[in-house]
Amino acid sequence: MNFTPSTEMQEFLRQLNKYIDKEVIPREQELKGLPWREVAPKLAPMRQENKDRGWWLPQIEKEHGGMGLSVVEHGLVCAEIGRTPFGMYLLNAQAPDAGNMEILIQHGTEAQKQRFLEPLLAGETRSSFSMTEPEHAGSNPVYMSTKAVKDGDEWVINGHKWFSSAADGAAFLIVMAVTDTSPDANLHSRASMILVPSDTDGVKLERNISVMGHAGDGYGGHAEIYYDDVRVPVSNTLGGVGHGFTIAQDRLGPGRIHHCMRWMGICERCFDIMCKHVASRELAPGRTLGSRQFVQGWIAESRAEINAARLMVLDAAWKIDTLGKAQARTEISLIKFFCANVLNNVIDRALQSLGAAGMTDDFPISGYYRSERAARIYDGADEVHKISAAKQILKQYL
Amino acid sequence: MNFTPSTEMQEFLRQLNKYIDKEVIPREQELKGLPWREVAPKLAPMRQENKDRGWWLPQIEKEHGGMGLSVVEHGLVCAEIGRTPFGMYLLNAQAPDAGNMEILIQHGTEAQKQRFLEPLLAGETRSSFSMTEPEHAGSNPVYMSTKAVKDGDEWVINGHKWFSSAADGAAFLIVMAVTDTSPDANLHSRASMILVPSDTDGVKLERNISVMGHAGDGYGGHAEIYYDDVRVPVSNTLGGVGHGFTIAQDRLGPGRIHHCMRWMGICERCFDIMCKHVASRELAPGRTLGSRQFVQGWIAESRAEINAARLMVLDAAWKIDTLGKAQARTEISLIKFFCANVLNNVIDRALQSLGAAGMTDDFPISGYYRSERAARIYDGADEVHKISAAKQILKQYL
């Protein structure tokens, strides 16, 4: 286990830290609450600047224009840029595009790469991942009603999805659909991923779902979509018919490192706000909030949990780097639920330490409280990961 | 300990339950997310109907036009109407008006009652309570900067408040201000409550504070207010100069019963949504979410905690009814933090049981998740009540 970054990497992280503190965080208040159509143009020049200096696509191989970082290194980057809601986007490392890029690189044909991947890498387009269905529990995605039926050299897709992240404004969607509809089809190999341009006939963005009081437009949205006789060429299949779940699985491993470390960034941000507040806030003349044991408990517990979570993620990342994703499967499940809970704990304590001010949108904590509650649900709920990890572990005892 | 309501009361509770289920909950979706200026007129005829049939002011003595319920009875009513965000308002039993009515009845002069109380009881006006200041920790309200200085027969008020609940649109504010500014004034008797009509010169509603993503207009808002040389007659003092904190304390006891039982209503609502969802939601053909142990754990723990919390509140209410507020002081502190945490636990479990759907505003859970986080903060944070209860208890051991 060696998580120490190289000297160059350390220097990059230092610069990134300074950049977030000096140039991004100060702009948060101005951007807060604006619709995405107003936010995007304000961020565009900042993105361009980062692209120009090579702070771009940290998670992508150099040959595709990325920084070629290891999983550990990318994790460390996420922890820095995760301290602000705009950080990932400013380096073109945001979900769901980052995951979509990865599977396009790994499984896309040359034609698919040219059409869908290149503009994505360039930051000119956005994309969506369209898998979850309102009629089925997300915890077991093999049950799915959306179907793609071959008609000549076209797929005809019919179905109903929701939580298609960032679909509003996306150039294309990666749609998971059952392609083997025979009654005895193997549950795990009957679905495929299909690339669907957003402007294809029959793609109907029913609504951006209001989530935690947020209307959900643009990049931050979660769309409900109907696919009504949507036709795309069979050549839009990503990575082979029937490979849908395998690729989906692929997509999640490093993606979870990315999320977990972004959460560590949020934790650090909230921890910092909490400490600043309690160090100066007076309960009575000369007696700060930080001198109270309840508050001291929150600080110590939060620091311990953040340190623990961060080390676990780095350890899992290091295992992916050195042993491969398959060997880190249990660790990835463990960090997913562990970090999500640390995140929720730290946000909650920080909010409580600020009292009524913590409830307001004058501080970013209440925003995190709302949006990051999802961390315990998406990409596999806590319970799904606990079951999965336990089963992996118990295999060794049979 | 006898919490069994009378036969008449039981019948009333049954009717109220039916009313909420059949006539209020079905209208929630229509009202959700609308600004208060659109909500209020839609609720007006429903309020009038309740007023006409005597479902009005359950917490107020009959002589003042209320239902004259005991604290236990009022608690049981709150648990019913608390199941919908509009319930308290529909019976003119909403905070902060309910508390303001109480102290006006108890401490108001005839002139004050006529001018401020009567329209409030009639449901023609709303009011605000203006105590918390952004510069001081809410946990120790004796530290306060707002001052009222006597100039002839007028108070001249200067100060800065926030979290002045429902101030936007209120007819008047009850303002807590330091009236004895001598350096050696007793911290607990140097402040007074002053009735300030909202349209008085110098009352400046700076903003409705955005709280948990909610802009905060109208009744549900939390205003930041500047008082700049605000002049009101000294006769607007409520209950005697220097009595501010005593009256504030008065205001909180039964108010906490009201809040705690309203929370029980929210708990029941969320519990019901959770059970309905997991009883029918299939993970796989023939295997519902409700058959899973993790979910069964949430159901059992939630049911146990709600039952426990409800009984504790009834017990405290019964103590207030039979022994008086002073004898129930420790119990009131205990229920405040215990119930607030049960509320947060139950909401959290219900949300998790719905998965992604729980994050959406298609269900009321995510709204409760946001707004009711404040339960652990307002009217005394968890920590304040723990300290207070412990000190009361330890007195017996000295």
Place this chain on the structure above:
Amino acid sequence: MNFTPSTEMQEFLRQLNKYIDKEVIPREQELKGLPWREVAPKLAPMRQENKDRGWWLPQIEKEHGGMGLSVVEHGLVCAEIGRTPFGMYLLNAQAPDAGNMEILIQHGTEAQKQRFLEPLLAGETRSSFSMTEPEHAGSNPVYMSTKAVKDGDEWVINGHKWFSSAADGAAFLIVMAVTDTSPDANLHSRASMILVPSDTDGVKLERNISVMGHAGDGYGGHAEIYYDDVRVPVSNTLGGVGHGFTIAQDRLGPGRIHHCMRWMGICERCFDIMCKHVASRELAPGRTLGSRQFVQGWIAESRAEINAARLMVLDAAWKIDTLGKAQARTEISLIKFFCANVLNNVIDRALQSLGAAGMTDDFPISGYYRSERAARIYDGADEVHKISAAKQILKQYL
């Protein structure tokens, strides 16, 4: 819901409280750690005294020589006498005898009552309940290997049991055995309860199991027993062949009230020790442990949880008294796990508040810490009760 005891009952509880404080608790240190054979004779005169004044068999109907208390009343008694490990025994209300008495009264023949019940009621004998088997999970007792095969008018019992409570020194054991050994026998009606005198040939007390460092002799022990061709008359069957599990279920309902209220007694004891300690222990001159927020948190949380648990048990008891056991089934499951966890929490906090002293046997806390960990396991583990309660609740949603 009316839990207020009658005036007579209140007077009895007051006397009992005084008795425990003045005459039992002071003798604990002398009895602590002694083997049962030395403890029993010391307690004998105290029992006789209680029997003489009618403080005897509080849970048993008057016609059988008991006090004829309601379930609520008996609960209140248990909370008083539960404050010392010897309390239940001093009133001849201890497990497993109390439960055994109940089922003998309800299901025993006249001959069985005369032989087995009468001496038990008189306090002249003790009994054991022999159901759990080491080879099977206790959570699902329908799986069981011990068999009783009819040979003429005798049962021939063969099997292996453990956690046969209080078997060492018991006059007889109530043995659960499979009596219908046909392969398609209904799992829930294939077993019977058989009364087995301890001195019957073939009853082999293999060992008193060392539990939490306690050798386990006498009344407090948990025996491992082999039954090798044990022969008893078929007339020793209790309550009908095949009724074993039905009667076992019967035995548990009021028994859980008894346990839960005894635990409340333990909670009060530990709470009292904690408060006494922290009120006087100085951390530094003039600054007591009780002035520290961490400790205040423990006091407030413990008081809230004890109050909550106590009210829930009284409510369940009241439901049994007024509606019958069947109607209180969900409540009984809820209190079982809720109270067991409150008990463990309160003991843990009390121990922590005493620091190193809490680890010593100079205080009863460390003894409770060891013995009462079982509360979350016996009579149905937490998990079993959570599942059971959730299933009951979800039935209403189908």
Place this chain on the structure above:
Amino acid sequence: MNFTPSTEMQEFLRQLNKYIDKEVIPREQELKGLPWREVAPKLAPMRQENKDRGWWLPQIEKEHGGMGLSVVEHGLVCAEIGRTPFGMYLLNAQAPDAGNMEILIQHGTEAQKQRFLEPLLAGETRSSFSMTEPEHAGSNPVYMSTKAVKDGDEWVINGHKWFSSAADGAAFLIVMAVTDTSPDANLHSRASMILVPSDTDGVKLERNISVMGHAGDGYGGHAEIYYDDVRVPVSNTLGGVGHGFTIAQDRLGPGRIHHCMRWMGICERCFDIMCKHVASRELAPGRTLGSRQFVQGWIAESRAEINAARLMVLDAAWKIDTLGKAQARTEISLIKFFCANVLNNVIDRALQSLGAAGMTDDFPISGYYRSERAARIYDGADEVHKISAAKQILKQYL
């Protein structure tokens, strides 16, 4: 951060792991519950064997006959040998001797080393550390009543201690006493450590304190001791008059790594027993305990917490190795309470997963449940470390 051990170290850890599994754990049952005077001779040849092959004093520099391991390496060793209660002792790495060796090496004079240290290193004697006093809270050891007054070239010691670990049978005690008794003495520099041979006149071992039901003889005991006019030469002062607390502080840093990693060994042991049990234990034919979600939750949560805690300790150890103890002060406080709580959680879950069997002494879990409750108390209670860490952290915000 690089925690990867060298190839040699990895090989040693593998051998050690095998040794514990094959040669130590199988002997636990035979040793369990025996008094120390019978245990010690049985372990003596095993210790000699380890000493002969150089598995001896892992924590001590090579020049003093130890293995000269780094703090990280020693931590890894502790995690292996911590899996059995006898592991530390078998390598002569047990508390309190290990800490006493360290401070004798660092602060002892040549004469002190020869007399007290050498036999200790050789494993021929044992020692005790005598600091805590029953009259004072252990959380703030600067308050202390034991006094040493100079009389010529002798100290005359008078005082009352308890929790003097391993005093029964120790060759000498390191006694903390106030040596500057002037009323205005600085609280932190008024005490000294004095080496007191156990057979000195006036040293009265009042009793081995019964702790969690364990009589407490020999090495595992916690003695209460009176010092009545105990006279030792002033040359027995360890490290300078008034340096007592400084040296005590020194003693604790690496000692906490040692304890925390030993606890990780216990966690692994309990985790392993839990997994073995649930993987094979059947609830019903074909349905193991391990297939239940509640149990899967315990496994996943335990694995996550153990991994987290272990990484945190290694990180703290690595900081001590590379930056020095002073730089790792916050981390040391964080791991102390974090690991102690993980330990208690893991033991508790393992116990619960075994059900009634978990309560018995047939498995080591119930022994750990008793003895390791102290982990949250000794060497600084959770609360002390939380306060200390929070204060360190908040310094950066002032």
